Amino acid sequence: MNGWILAAVVVLVAGVGVTLWGVATGPLRRRATAQNLSTALACPALLLLAQGYDRPAYVDLALVLAVLGPVGTLVFARLLADELADDPPHARGPTWTAAALGAAVVVAVGVATGPGRALVKLLVIGVLLVGGNLVASRALAGGMQEVRRD
Numbered sequence: 001m002n003g004w005i006l007a008a009v010v011v012l013v014a015g016v017g018v019t020l021w022g023v024a025t026g027p028l029r030r031r032a033t034a035q036n037l038s039t040a041l042a043c044p045a046l047l048l049l050a051q052g053y054d055r056p057a058y059v060d061l062a063l064v065l066a067v068l069g070p071v072g073t074l075v076f077a078r079l080l081a082d083e084l085a086d087d088p089p090h091a092r093g094p095t096w097t098a099a100a101l102g103a104a105v106v107v108a109v110g111v112a113t114g115p116g117r118a119l120v121k122l123l124v125i126g127v128l129l130v131g132g133n134l135v136a137s138r139a140l141a142g143g144m145q146e147v148r149r150d
Contacts, residue, residue: 039069
C-alpha cells in the first residue's frame with residue numbers, strides 16, 4: 001500500500017463513512033447536506049485511488065461524479081425546497097473543508113501527474129468539484145432564489 005492509497009482510505013473511511021451515516025439518519029437538513037458532502041469527498045478519493053493504482057479510468061469516474069454530484073444536489077434542493085425552507089441546512093465549515101480537501105487533492109495529483117492532457121482534465125475536475133459543491137451547498141441553504149418555489 002502506497003501513500004496515495006492510504007490517503008484514499010482515510011478519506012473514504014473518515015469522510016464518506018461519516019456522510020453516509022448523516023444521509024441515513026437525522027433530520028432532512030442534515031441528510032441533504034451529507035448527500036452533497038459525500039460526492040465532494042468521494043471524488044477526491046477516486047483521484048487518489050487513480051494515482052495510487054495508476055488507473056486513469058478512475059479519473060474519468062471522478063469527472064462524472066464531479067459533474068453529476070452537484071446536479072443531483074440541486075435537484076434535491078429544488079424538490080425539497082418547501083421542507084428545507086422551514087429549517088435550512090447550514091454547513092459552511094464542512095462544505096469549505098470538503099472544498100479545500102478537493103482542491104488539495106487536485107493540486108497534489110496534478111503535481112504528480114505532470115504537464116499534459118491529464119493535468120488539464122484534473123484542473124477541470126477541480127473546478128467542477130469545488131465550484132459545483134459550493135453552489136449546491138448554497139442552494140440547499142436557501143441562498144438562491146431560483147431554487148425556491150413561489
